[in-house]
Amino acid sequence: MIYEIKKYGSDVLRDKAKDVEKIDDEIKEILDNMVETMYETKGVGLAAPQVGIGKRMFVCDKGDGVVRKVINPKITPLTDDLAECEEGCLSVPGIYKKVRRPEKIKIEYTNIDGESVVEELDDFLAIIMQHENDHLDGVLFVDRVSPIAKRMISRKLQAMKRETRKTEQVEE
């Protein structure tokens, strides 16, 4: 099943997501649907809040066909060095801006089989994981761009927010 992606202006994108307590069939199905939705929309990552589900989990594939289903992640930077990368987001369509993030991280999470996984990453996947993890705390990449870039996109974001609010009201 393909989920509808929540867009900038939707409240669920700003909420702090809750820990996944138990990996049951429902959680597995949601994660499967998220993977399907990620591929359908040509994304490299998708977090549960982006499809309106306030749980701490995301899926990603940096482009090599290896899917990760990440549950209750915890990220620790392993360096003060920052990597700058142009980012976009399925929830903020049409906007691409540079963001600086720690270039090397450790991520600890639970996989779909309930096993603890620890990975140290310093490639594109490290950037994706940090971007997706932000979603679980209600943070969007546009919050992390430079002040100049922020000014450049502020009108577009305001318009997007108005549009989202309007659409969500109609749906209610």
Ligand SMILES: [Zn+2]
């Ligand atoms: Zn995103």
